[in-house]
Amino acid sequence: MGKLADRNGRKPIYLLSIVLFGVGSLLCGLSQDVGSYEMLIASRAIQAIGAGGILPIATADIGTAVPREKRGMALGLVGAVYGIANVFGASAGSLVLDIAGAENWQWIFYINVPISIAIIVAGVLWLPNRRADEVAPIDVWGSLVLVTMILSLLWGVRNLDFFDLGASITSLEVWPWLALFLVLIPVFVLVERRAADPVMNLGYFSNRGIALTLVLSLLSGVILMGVVFVPQFAENSLKLPAGSGGYLVIALGLASGVGAPMSGRLTDKYGPRVVLGLGAGISLLAAIVIILWAIPQPSMASVLTGLIGLGLGLGFIVGSPLNYMMLERVPDEESSSALGTLSLVRAIGTTLAPALMVGFLANAGTTMQDRIMEQLPDTVAAPALPHAAELKATLEKWKADPELADRIPAFDTSYLDRTEIDLSEMSSSGGDLPDDLVDLLRTADVTNITERSKLVAERMFADETPTRVAEIQGGVQSGIDGLRSALGELDQGEGEMTSGLAEMDSGLAEMDTGLVDMTRARAEMTDGLEGMDRDLYILFAGACALTLGVLLLVGRGPHHPAAPPTATVPDDAA
Incomplete structure (x- = not known):
């Protein structure tokens, strides 16, 4: 979607993404009413295609529309809105289920339909449209190979048992898919080098600064997965009724909403590396609080302290720094596709992390x-x-x-x-x-x-x-x-x-x-359930520490460049 936005204009592709998301949500709800699991899977795929274009296109449009000296603040506000909406959306979903009943879960999809309609109307009326002057043919083969690579990687990792690698990697559910992923890598490189307008700029991976930024994005996806387990952690620690833990995520969302715009202003002043390091450090301290205080001595004070610290750190991470680092290293006409690549890598991280985290939990459960x-x-x-x-x-x-x-x-x-x-x-x-x-x-x-x-x-x-x-x-x-x-x-x-x-x-x-x-x-x-929570946040803390380590390898990069970047991606080895 990001590549299409750079080619055909951000407004129509953004609105198309909203339409796909709304239609996919409607079909997901209808799948419950007609009782079709296959329809639910297909509808979720449609919904995901639309969702994949919403945030990268919006972020790219805002990031390139403001002066460079205010880019950090603008991206921080985007991160704040995204963080708050993401957390409150989950709480709203819990509220909908409380009202409609868990058996009527289709309403958590139906609620997206009027929201999508409102965004489409507002977008048609007020969104500007920016597009490239020259449009090359769509890289169909590159897109197909990329999608196949990602699906094979995710499916193979999804079925991998990290605590029994020797046995699981020989399973037919794992090795053929991982082998397919490895085989398709050189095929993808060959296809992209021959494409007139490649779906992914391979220069990103030969540029040291951009490559490390993508690694940081992968780690940020792992860190973001710590939020997924917060409701269950709160329920286990405070002995709350099932489903009530989602309301405590509000504290995390509010802290994230404070941290994201703050990170934007600090990014404009000190640069993205400092802010990203600060976010990883705060998240690491919050994980330590959860491991050493909230889990062994659960109370509302200890749990909220850990969650607020976690939210503040995540606000710094998902706010402006990574988007800023990416936009500073690519030309404006590639901003949507560049941020789309960044989002893709982050999404891979958010998929790989649960596979490892679930492995921790399953291993703990089998020894309980x-x-x-x-x-x-x-x-x-x-x-x-x-x-x-x-x-x-x-x-x-x-x-x-x-x-x-x-x-x-x-x-x-x-x-x-x-x-x-x-x-x-x-x-x-x-x-x-x-x-x-x-x-x-x-x-x-x-x-x-x-x-x-x-x-x-x-x-x-x-x-x-x-x-x-x-x-x-x-x-x-x-x-x-x-x-x-x-x-x-x-x-x-x-x-x-x-x-x-x-x-x-x-x-x-x-x-x-x-x-x-x-x-x-x-x-x-x-105690066994608490041990599961402890293992998860030890993994979370490790991802934060690894992020700090990678930051030491990333050069400062162009902070406020005197001239706009050229159409190619320069090798930033600083």
Whole structure:
């Protein structure tokens, strides 16, 4: 879309992007009403094509329309609007689901339709149109190869298990797609070099400054994925009802809205490298706060402190710096396609990051059962039968009397003085999750991994508890049944044994004390979920630290150039 905007004018392509997004949203909603999953997938593809052109074209238009000395502030305002809208849009989606009900999720798509119509009307009336004077043929083959490359890369990585690379990379769901991606790289280079107007300027990758800017964009996509897990993190930490964590993201959105315009003014004054480094540093500190304070000591204060710091840092990152760095290194007539390339690389980062993050969660989930089983009791003390010794001696004496033996049924007297019930030999999975639960984790994605992890943990606990209780009660009940059977044959000692039965029945209530270890098992399950959150934000912190490292390699670049850049991309090795 960015390339088409540079060729045919930003206004018509921007409006086309809005139309595609609105139509795709409408069709997504209708797919629920007609009950077609295939229609939903196709509609999401249409929606994504439209969304892919909206932000790059708008950013390029604003970035090239203002004086260079105010470009940072303008791009910062774009970042502020984008950040606030993105966060409040998610909260609005939660509100729509609260009102309409989760089963009526199509309304989160329908709400986009009137918004799209309003933007189209405003755009037709007020948007200016800028386009290239000369238009070369569309690079159809380059576009097809690029799309195939991206899809094969994303599908291969999506199915890759980062904790079992040796096995997963040989899977038919992984290696053919990654191999196709590698094979298509030289094909894409050849096609683009022969194209009159290539869909992607290969000079971007031979220019050191632009190449490192694209690397930073990839890392920023990884960092942005930290926001996706914020609602689940808030729900886990504060024990909020499912779906309520999205409202805490408002704090992150407000902080991002403050940080983005601030980053724009600082970019104009100090340059994008300083601002981007500041954003990565603040995000790193926020991740440390979450890891060391909010997760081990969850409270509204600790969680909000981490989220506000995270939002402020992200405001600096997604605001003006990267867009500024890209626009300063390309000619104005390539601004839309250049920012489109930047957005593409960032989108790849936002796709690769969940695959790794989901791998962390799935790996933690598959090891959680061992931690829970360690907390469950191997033995449980059963209440002693009243007068057990006397009853056992009397029964054994009667069984030894030939005249009475025939009247006494076979009865295991060992239950009379049994004080412990052994659970160590009870049948279990041996510490391994059932295949269906493993598959549930392995096939998860960024939209459902946290909920699936909770489901797995709850199911393990729910499945284990009744089995343990049944073993406990079964052992005691055997003694009760035996006594009842003996009572049917014995006339003597009836009063004493009836009294023993009454006390035995009341003793069953005391068995609950043997299940106190189950509470510790549930606490261990909660610790496992918190460990998942910790792993995610350790990965987030690592991406921030890596961003700071890459910034040291990026030259200052042209900050306020005396003359506009030429039509080619110069090699900025500074």
